[in-house]
Amino acid sequence: MTGSVAVVGASLAGVSTARALRGHGFDGEITLIGAEEHQPYDRPPLSKALLAGQAGTADLALLGTDEDLGVRWLLGRRATGLLPGERRVLLDDGASVTADAVVVATGARARRLPLPAPDRGVHVLRTMDDARRLAADLRPGARLVVIGGGFIGCEVAATSRGLGLEVTVVEAGPMPLAPALGPEVAGVLLRLHRAHGVRVECGAGVIAVRGSVRPSAVVLDDGREIPADVVLLAVGAVPETDWLHGSGVTLAADGSVACDSSCRTSVPSVFAVGDAASADHRFLGGQARVEHWSNALEQAGVAAAALLGLPGATAGDAPPYFWSDQYGHRLQLAGRPLPGDRLTFVEGEPTGAGFAGVYEHTTPTGAVTTAVVALDRPRPFARLRRGLTPRPAPSRPA
Ligand SMILES: Cc1cc2nc3c(=O)[nH]c(=O)nc-3n(C[C@H](O)[C@H](O)[C@H](O)COP(=O)(O)OP(=O)(O)OC[C@H]3O[C@@H](n4cnc5c(N)ncnc54)[C@H](O)[C@@H]3O)c2cc1C
The missing domain is CATH 3.50.50.60 (FAD/NAD(P)-binding domain)
Known part of the structure; x- marks a missing residue:
């Protein structure tokens, strides 16, 4: 060849x-x-x-x-x-x-927001160079505001708590991670963040980062100001x-x-x-x-x-899969939940020390499994993931 x-x-x-x-x-x-x-x-x-x-x-x-x-x-x-x-x-x-x-x-x-902001101390995270710049600003006791409660924002919040920073996550939606995980599992992670001392502000948009050279505060659209020494834009x-x-x-x-x-x-x-x-x-x-x-x-x-013109797999033969590590816990998800899915915990429970669960979507012809999820339950997750058959899921929003 x-x-x-x-x-x-x-x-x-x-x-x-x-x-x-x-x-x-x-x-x-x-x-x-x-x-x-x-x-x-x-x-x-x-x-x-x-x-x-x-x-x-x-x-x-x-x-x-x-x-x-x-x-x-x-x-x-x-x-x-x-x-x-x-x-x-x-x-x-x-x-x-x-x-x-x-x-x-x-x-x-990394997406940036067209916000008024100082030149220094406002970060994104996509590359090694981004990570080095951010790491240099993550000093114990500093106040970090993470704008955006997606996976990268939540992971940085967790890592930064471990480094001894005061951390606030600002999320425009009702709850961090809810679009990806649904309300029950997102709720578990929200409680985890709060239990580790992270302040989570939901339903609030950010209109500016105040500060002349470095950040002093993040200004929300409801008028509140959150004191900040370091800001991470984690908005996709x-x-x-x-x-x-x-x-x-x-x-x-x-x-x-x-x-x-x-x-x-x-x-x-x-x-x-x-x-x-x-x-x-x-x-x-x-x-x-x-x-x-x-x-x-x-x-x-x-x-x-x-x-090379060889027979091979096609995209999506396997369900999408990702993991996220926060506070020493590992979340795993395969498939993609749909709004309104019913989540059944097949092992453990959301208030306990880990769980594995299955998302099902009701269709006119019956229930379809759309995704499986686990927190600190790698073995049951692997079993559930194997059973997740690659088949078109019902009418997904674009
Ligand atoms: C901080 C972070 C944490 C993550 N954590 C997880 C996780 O826990 N679990 C998970 O499943 N996924 C995670 N991901 C996602 C995962 O890393 C990405 O899905 C993966 O990196 C995608 O790989 P890629 O090669 O398609 O793109 P990229 O990794 O973005 O690589 C693209 C490369 O192309 C280069 N490039 C761009 N434009 C040009 C150009 N014009 N000419 C030449 N080169 C160019 C870029 O510089 C870059 O090096 C994470 C991503 C980030 C940023």
């Missing part, structure tokens, strides 16, 4: 694609183009062990110490365009890379696909690359994987962008097989 492949984005999805291509015996040229200077690293520890000072940069390496993928590395170089019809990737230094196939693995960037991530404008590659409404179930884009021999892609997802029953670590890995395998 010869030919050439340019993989744009040298992180989990990109490196995994190169690894999968080599695993299939592909011996052509692979060029890995990555905007960051760092060797490829894993992102989940950025909000957990790395931020807590329990892991160093080397612990996050995505490549084994003696692993050689035989690729041409172009690190610290950003793709700025893709010429339609030519499969030529333009780079920010004026050079370009032409290949028989291109894989888009450019992930996402935007697909990193601006560089594809004009390439002919179709983007979905959220800016991600629209793909079929084999991660093929609208342009022949151009594929997309990971956080940048929204594939036709078998389990979720339609186009979906799944911002989970395991999804980046799975789609890399799907795209590599499709690129």
